[in-house]
C-alpha cells in the first residue's frame with residue numbers, strides 16, 4: 001500500500017493506493033490543491049478510483065465534486081452525509097476496496113453526524129473526530145461531544161495500540177501518533193469520563209472558521225453558483241424541526257401538511273424513496289420556482305431531503321420568501337427509513 005499526505009499544511013489530504021493494481025483513492029481532498037493531486041496521480045502512474053470525504057467539511061471547499069467530474073471516479077461518504085453528489089454511501093462495518101487495499105468503515109460521529117474513520121492494516125484515518133493530542137470540535141450543528149467520546153473510546157481506542165493515526169487536521173506540527181499514545185496521552189480524553197469530556201468540550205469556546213457558511217453550504221449541497229443565495233446561520237437556527245414520527249402523525253390528520261422534497265430527481269426515486277404525495281423541487285431550483293408553490297404560502301409545509309440539512313436551508317429560503325408555517329423533517333429520509341415509515345419509489 002502506498003500512503004502519502006499531499007497538502008503539507010494543517011489541513012490533511014491522504015493519497016492511498018494499491019501498488020499492484022495502481023488504483024488510488026484520495027481522502028479529504030481540498031479544492032485549492034486539485035491540480036496538485038492530478039499531477040501527483042500522473043507522476044505515480046495511478047488511476048483515481050474513488051474520493052472519500054470523512055465528513056462534510058466546514059473549513060475548506062472539498063475538491064471531491066470537481067475531481068469526480070474530471071475523472072469519473074466515485075465519491076464515497078457516510079450515509080448521513082447531506083450532499084447529493086456522493087455516488088456511494090457507506091455505514092459502520094462496510095469495506096471499501098481499492099485494488100487489493102481494503103478500508104474498513106468505522107462510524108465515528110460527534111464532530112458532525114456524518115463523520116467516519118477508515119481503518120486499514122496498521123493505519124487509521126480519523127477525520128476530525130480524533131486529532132493528534134486533541135479532538136475535533138463538537139459545537140457545529142449536529143455535533144455531539146458525548147457521541148464523539150463514545151466513538152473514540154469504543155471504536156478508535158479498541159484498535160491495536162500500534163495503529164498509526166492519520167487525522168484530517170493538525171494545527172501543531174505533529175508528525176505522527178498511534179492509538180496507544182493517544183489513549184495514554186491525549187490531553188482532551190485520556191483519563192476522562194464521558195461526563196467530564198462533555199463538560200470540557202462545552203467549556204471551550206472555539207472561534208468559528210472564516211467564511212463558514214460560504215464553505216459549508218456548497219459542501220452540503222454541491223451547489224456552487226451565484227444564483228443561490230444561502231440563508232445565514234441565524235435564519236437556519238430559526239427553522240422549526242419535526243421528528244419523523246411527528247410528521248407521520250400530521251400526515252394522517254384531517255389537514256395534512258404540504259410535503260416539499262428538495263433533493264435531486266434521482267434521489268427522489270432512489271434507494272431511500274420519498275413520502276407519498278410529496279412534491280419535488282430540487283434545492284438548486286427552489287428560489288426561481290417558489291412561485292409554483294404559492295398555494296401553500298399560509299402553510300403548513302414540511303420540507304424533506306436526504307439527511308435534513310439541505311431541507312433546513314430550503315425551509316429558511318421559503319421563510320425568507322414569506323411562507324408562514326414551514327417545518328423541517330429532522331434527519332430527513334435517512335431517519336424516516338430508519339423508523340421504517342412508509343415510502344414510495
Ligand SMILES: [Fe+2]
Pocket residue numbers: 055056057058059111128136
Ligand atoms: Fe471538520
